[in-house]
Amino acid sequence: MEGGAVVTSPPDRLVNALDAASSGLTVMAGSSRFSPSTAIAPRLAVSTLQAYHGVTATARLLPRAGHDLRLDWNESTVPPSPLVFERLAAVLGSGQLNWYPDPTATALRRRLARYAGRPVSQVVVFNGSDSALDCVARTFVGESDEVLICAPCYDNFRVFVEALGARVQQVLGPDPFRPDTAGLLARIGAATRLIYLCNPNNPTGRLYRLPQIEQVLRALNGGLLIVDEAYFEFSGVTAAGLLDRYDHLVVTRSFSKAFGLAGLRCGYVLTSARVARLLNRVRNGKEVNLLAQVASAAALDDLPHVRAYVREVRRARGWLVRTLRDRGYDVIATPANFVLLRVDDPPRLVARLEALGVRVRDRSQMPQLERCVRVTVGTLDDCRRFVAALARLEASS
């Protein structure tokens, strides 16, 4: 087609438009037509930026089919606490959506402070922990600054810092499933501004212990360490206590995993009051919408609900790992709500499972994870259904 692809079909429009935009194709948006010759060019750092690849967005826009199993994005597979729905209904019933949300999110931050055992001044809330990572990057990273990422890991942070023109170094250890403190320390230099450490790591489950994290903090002079604890509720390990002694530490956490609120977007940061003040200078004050604030506070008011889910996931994870190993699979267990399978042909397995309505994530393009497929662990029932789907595939191949 002259001038490139013209995208019109509704469910695919968003994804195709994004793809087209990143590949320089022409996109129809309503009646206006943009072409590369008249379009504004992005900043240099953005022109070469590789986007973060999430799961298939189109499929997620569709209503959920009765029996599909979404084990591809490490969400909770059950709804949040009933208290969340009660409080949301009360807010919606009041009709008061015309007011902006509380920019200080005080009610939510007070609960978070109690939950995390830190002062309120050390808590900052965001529109998901992704947004927290973005804000930390924008607050501290400038063009050409050096940023270390403990790879292979969750890839969004790389996008945020590369978009700012930072010099990103992916630090790979000899074994992606074990901490490599010595290797990381060797890479820290006078120019290191930020270090990103996902703990436990998505997708390898690698877990750094507190003395190792403390070694990194000691070695970092004039820089900041981000410990991404999106899976904290499952691992039970947190670096937050180190804030008693170190103020160049940022812990990011999420309501998207154990709390079951991925659809509403809420995350938070635990950091020193000094760093919190700096983040608040850059942060959008209206960042966390009213419903997300209310729902997250309600979820914290029903901790037995989230604790019961975490217990269920741990039990299900143990069952899944044992069962898959008994069936001859090469399984890597993690302290989070996912496991990795090493298989001969990851794309084929993912496609065949998808045909059965089971979504898992191919991670085999990541460095050191050549044969790996990631599977979210939900309830025991979810795991049984997953194993049943694998058994169907085995029977038919």
Ligand SMILES: Cc1ncc(COP(=O)(O)O)c(C=O)c1O
């Ligand atoms: C390590 C890690 N950090 C952050 C996120 C994003 O969390 P949120 O939904 O709070 O933005 C994810 C989501 O998969 C993740 O795995």
